[in-house]
Amino acid sequence: MKLLPYQLAQAVADAITSAQANGDLPAFDLPDVEIRPPKRAEQGDYAAAIAMQLAKPAKLNPFYIATQINNHFIKPDFIGAVEVVHPGFINFRLDDGWLKQQTETIIAEGEQLAQLDIGAGKRAQVEFVSANPTGPITIGRSRGGMIGDTMARLLEAAGYAVEREYYFNNAGNQMRNLGNSLRLRYLEALGHPVEIPTDGTFYQGDYLIDFGRELVQERGDSLVDADWQPFKDLAEAKMFGWIKDTLTRVRIEHDTFFNENSLYENGAVWKVLKALTEADYTYKAAVPEDATPEEHEEAGDKGAATWFRSTQFGDGKDRVLVKSSGEPTYTLPDIAYHINKLDRGFDLAINVLGADHAAQYKVVQYGLTALGYDAAKVHVIINQLVRAVRNGVEVKMSTRRGVYDTLDALIDETSADAVRYLMLARSADSQMNFDLDLAVKQSNENPVYYIQYAYVRCAGIFREAAVRGVSDEGADVTLLGEPELSFLRKVMELSDVIETSVRNFEPHRIAFYALELANAFHPIFDNVRVLHSEVPPDVAKARLRFFGAAQVAFKRVLDLMGMSAPEVM
């Protein structure tokens, strides 16, 4: 369906053109007409501020312009009253009859409510979490997970075909360290004397102690002479299992797992290097071309590395692609990876990253641009880091040191729904102080429950109605009243929220909308009774139908947030 504000904008633009043709408004170039809901409900459902924008080019006062527009305005079927107010706003109200009829439309659309077609025929990919399998997933990491998965759900609602991807690397030093750490824990569990490395390469988390003991039970001492390699494989499989299980608990499932290593195995990394070199975007040197004498001195007798002239694209400095040792830095495979994404035909590739990786994506975009790819297809959502606080004191997390709070533990202490909502209900740009004690304490007084409770209440009416032998069969929605209409107006905003969230890559908007919807619902529920002796049977049917529509709306919104819709609480 076409979004109401767009239809309205078109109608307003037509009115202006018509007024100009008629000589009621002078000639001028028409800017984009924007239609927004006003802040205050009394002012209407939608408003146009176009008359104020036109005051200058038309050399007329805005109120006069608005009046002329209104005179030429042809109402679409969904519009009721139109009002011109000072200084020149045009306020539109949805037509009551049309709105009442939406009750049926909402129920008919069901789980496809507010499904849009702006992404129809397009493929989008969302890459998120992408943690290397070195340990359980932490609360900090999980923020990007909630953001990425909700973004994916919203893209689907906007009509995109969406793929969720997890990028990982199981070939680096970290994984070797992990293998070594597990090996030592295994030997320790066998009763062998072991020396724990203190050079920072050892993973200290308790989970490896447990896993070491498990291995002894399962394999006895059969691995006693093995080197780090089999332990790395065992640890990797175990960690990935954990990560996937934890993510599943919060309804996150990836479609594809992309191994960075494959970019080496198929030569993609070297192809990128070759292409960049042929395009003259690289050079070999010990220091960047614009290096200061101090940097020359510092570099000493370091061998020549291969540099990417990223400064040509606006970067602050050139970046090393291949170290003097001959090994690529992360930049090269990262560029190759994104080229791979675009080669797979995605029209949109969203990458959810923590703020600590913010600088890196620019280099990737420079690389894509250098090779003639459309870097605009890659969009990065940067989420500011989550600071975990316990009793007012920050908990510095580190997987390697074994200091962290796992997402699993948090879910145990609260609930998957509460965690999802808590992480989602703030913009990615906002810093997040996650007070663990507070999160647990507040999980019972969370907006999550307020939203879900709206759904529960709807379900409750239908249960009770069934008991009393009341049904909504043959309901006449024209019998609905003003309170119901105010809720239906709010439901009509859902498609706008989806569109805005997708256009701006801001999944948090749906979380706030959900709360607004619940806020609109509960007061109505209080006043609009269905099963009450004084309610005439035909009104009761209409109201029951209405609450059916409300239930559909809450189900859809909860789905979009990856949250459950419980029948009872």
Place this chain on the structure above:
RNA sequence: GCCCCCAUAGCUCAGCGGAUAGAGCGUUGCCCUCCGGAGGCAAAGGCACAGGUUCGAGUCCUGUUGGGGGCACCA
């Protein structure tokens, strides 16, 4: 030193250049005769500072202050 993000109510946060800046939690008062109390009604309380752009700025620009992150031949 340079780059990015942030600063809105007591607390946690919304607010995509428009009208009288919102919500949750907390505080205070009130409301259960028939589907809801994880509920309803109401009150108090706020845009860090200084300039600028604009018909119009919490929103855009510059600067200041304060907080977070990043500035490796680490990933």
